[in-house]
Amino acid sequence: MKTAEIRRRWLDYFASKDHEVVPSASLISEDPTLMFTVAGMVPFIPYMTGLVPAPYKRATSVQKCVRTLDIEEVGKTTRHGTFFQMNGNFSFGDYFKKDAISYAWEFLTSSRESGGLGIDPERLWVTVYEDDEESIKLWREQSSIPLERIQKRGMKDNYWSTGQPGPAGPCSEIYFDRGPSYGVEGGPEADEDRYIEIWNLVFMQFERGEGTGKDSFEILGELPSKNIDTGMGLERVAFLLQEVDNLYEIDEVRPVLDLAAKLSGKTYGEKEEDDVRLRVVADHVRSALMLIGDGVTPANDARGYVVRRLLRRVVRAMRLLGVEAPVFKKLFTASKDAMKESYPELDKDFERILRTAVNEEEAFLRTLNSGLLVLDEEISKAKGSKAKALTGDSVFLLHDTYGFPVDLTFEIAQEAGLGIDRDKFTSLMNIQRQRAKDDAKQKRSTNADLSVYGEFRSLGTTKFTGYESLRSSAKVVGLIRDGQVVKSLAQGETAEVILDETSFYAESGGQDSDSGFIVADSVVLEVLDVQKPVKGLVSHSVLVKQGGLGLGDKVATEVSADWRLGAAQAHSATHVVHAALRQVLGPQALQSGSYNKPGYLRLDFSWSEQLSQATKTEIEEVTNLAIRQDLAVSARFMSVQEAKDFGAVALFGETYDESVRVIQIGGPWSRELCGGTHVSRSSQVGLVSLMGEASVGSGSRRLEAYVGFEAFQFLATERALVATLTDSLKVPREQLIEKINSTVEELRQAQKTLSALSMEQLMTRLPMIIEKAKSVGSTKFVVENIGQVDSAEQVREFAVAVREKLEPGSGVVAIAGECAGKVVLLVATTNKARAAGIGAGKLVKEASEILGGGGGGKDDIAQGGGPKTSELAKALIALEKSIAG
C-alpha cells in the first residue's frame, strides 16, 4: 500500500468518526521554544494544556515533522529519519481510553475493502503502563488480542509527561511483529527490532507536580478534562505494509535512493558502507525538500543551519560515493515527484525550492574546493614531519573554519596513507558545543509563564475593532501586575489590562503596537505596549496616569490617530516596497521578516548578493510610482485556499487562521496575507526613501526606509548636505561628483609632486654633505641633521642616496630629520663598513636612546628616533663618537 494511500485512509477513517480533519501545520513551529514541529501533537499543545480552549472536541491530522537530534544514526538503523509524518487522533475532553483503543484496533485490523489497513491481528502486540489495569481490561474488551500479547512496562517507556508540571498520563503502544527472521520471540520486551512500535496512545489523565526526571515526579490528581493524544508513524507503517526493510525503501523515499545509486554507479545492497550513504542521501534530500518547501532557507542560524547541514551532508555523502558533479537538480526532482501526491504544493513551488537547494550545492562545492587546498597543505605538512596521522587540530581547523567534512578529510587522508586523530577532533568539537550551550544557557530569558493568561483566554477571545474604528467601549476582564492576577490598579502603577474588546492593534506581522490611552471618568491609562501573549488574547501594558481601575469597569480605548496613520502608512509602505522588490529582482526576493512603525520600515528578504545603487534606485522608483498612482488598498477575508488561489503572498513562519485577511494594493499588483492596519489609498503613504541596505547573514538582506514626513526630512537633510558641498566646492551640483573626484586626484598628484620636489631639493644638498664627510681611518662617515622633512621615507631615501656616493669604499651614513615633532634617525652602512664590523642597527639604537626612543633594523640600514628633539645634537655627537670607535 502506497504511503499516500495509508495517509488518505487514516484521515477518512477518523473523519468518519466525527474528527475534524486538521491540515498539517508548518514544519516551522509556532512555539518559539521549538525549532521545528517535532511531533504530531505539537500544534495541539495549547489545547492539551488548556491554555487555549480547543475549537473542536476531536481532531485528526497527518503532521509533517522534522527531528535532527539523531542525525548521525540516519541510514544506519531501520527507523531513524530526519523527516517523518505522524498520523494522530486527538480528543479534548471528549472520548477517552475505550474509544481510543477501539479506533486504533479497528483501523489497523479491519479489511482493506472497508477502509482499514487489513493487518493480521496475529502480528500485533501491545504494551501498557504497569499500573494501568484499566487499559488491559479495555484492550481485552475492545480487541481480540490475547493477554499474552499484552506486556507491562514501567514509567520510562510507558508514561508521558512534558517534563514540567502539567498534564501527564500512561501510554499504550502497539507493536508489529516482523517475524522470526528479524529476531527472537517474546514481544517488544524481548526485541525491538523484530517488534516495531507503530502507534503510541497517550492517555492524558493526571496532573503532575514538580519532579526531576522522566520517571520521578508527584501525581497531584486527576485532570478535570481528560485528553487523548495518539501518534502513528506513517513511515513505519508504510515500510511494514510495503514489506521492505526500512523507511528508506518506501515509495516516498526509494526513488531518490535508486537515483543516487544510479548516479554513483553503485548497487544498493552490495556494500553496507555505501548503502548507508545512499540512505542518507535519500533521507536528507526529502527533509531538505520539505523544509525549504515550508520556507526555511539555508543560513547560519538555528533553522537555516539545519537545512544547510542536511544539504551539505548530501553533497558529502555523494562525494563519498564518488560523485563530484552537481546532482541536486536530479535528486530533488525525484524526491518532489515521490512526495507530490501527498503534498501537491511542492510541485507548484518547486522552482523556488530547487533554486534554493542548487544555490547551496554550488556554494558548498566552492567551499569544498578551497578546503581541498588547505587539506593538501595539511597533508604535506604531516608527511613532512613524518607523522602517521593528521592532528586533531588540523582536522578540526578544516571542519570548523573551512567547512570541510571530517569524513572527507578521513577518506582523502587515507588515500595519502595517513590516518586522522579522531579523538582529539571529537574533544575539540565537544569544547565548541559546550561553549555554545553555556552561552545559550546564560542568555536564555526565563521562560515566560503564560498560564496566567489561560484563565482569561478561557473566558473568550478579545474582539479587535481597530480596523473600523480608533475608539471602542470595553469592559475590563482582567488585570495582571507583576505576573499576578489582581482586582484593581492604583495611580502610578504599571500593569497589564485585558479587555473584552479593543481598538488597539497588538504587535504582530511586523507592525509595532498602537499607542494611545484607555480612559474612563477621571481615569487615564497610558498604553505603553500591546501584545498577544496567547492566540486570541490581547494584553495592554499600561501606566495608570490618573485615577484607578477595577475589574468589570467600563472603559473606552482611544488609539492615537496620529500614531495609527503613521503606522498604517508604514505598513502599507512595507507591502509596496515588498512588491517593488519582487518586481525588480524577481519573485525569489521574498520577505523573510519585517518591522514597521510610524515613519520607518525595515524589511528582510532572501537574496544572496549586494544590491547595486542602480537597483536600489529602481526599487525606490517603482515604490514611489506605485504611491503616486493612488492605488486602491482593500482588505478582504477569505479562506486560506481561496487566498492561495488568489495569488496572495503568504509569508513563511507566520501562522494564519482558517479565515485570512488579504490586503490588496492596486488589485493584483500587491496581494499579501496580513492582519495589519493600512491606509485606504497608496497615495496616503506619501513618500518612501530607502536609507540602508545590508546583509543579515548569508542569503538574506535587509532594506531600511523612511516613510512619509520622515522620508521628506531624510531627503531634506541629504539636500542640505549637497548644498553645503556645492557651496564649499563652488561648483553646480551636476558637477559635484566630477569635482570631488578630480579634487581628490589632484590632491594626490600634488602630494606626490610635492614630496618629489622636496626630495629633489634635498638632493641638491647631497654634494655639500658628502663634502663634509669625515674620516676615521679608511672609513668615511657622514652625520647630518637635515631639519624638517615630510616623512621618514624621505630620510631613508636620502640616507640611501648618500650611502651610494660613499660606495664602494667603507662608509657610514647617519641622517636625522624632524617629522611630526619627533626625530627620525637613519643609519646606513656600505658593504665594506659592514665587513669591518660596523652595524647600522646597533648605532641607531644607541643614538635613539638619547632621543628617548628606540630603534633597530638590519646591519645595512636601520631606523630609529625619539620624541626628544632637543637632544638631537647630543645624539649625533654620541653617534660620531661611536662610529669613530
Added chain:
RNA sequence: GGGGACUUAGCUCAGUUGGUAGAGCACCUGCUUUGCAAGCAGGGGGUCAGGGGUUCGACCCCCCUAGUCUCCA
C-alpha cells in the same frame, strides 16, 4: 546567539620575533613576429577593507567597525 578564518595592484594570490610591499595574469610603450595562454625589453598601477591604539617605526601586535566564508547551539 557563541567561536574560528579571510579582506594586499584590474584578477588570482605571496609577504620570514615589526625595519624600503612583491609574483603571475591583465594593461600601456617599443622591438621582434604573425599557429592558439606568442616572445623580449621597458613602464604605469597600492590609503595593504575602514577607524583607533601600542611603537622611533605597523601589511604584520592590540581594540572597534564593515563585508565575505565557516563551525556549533
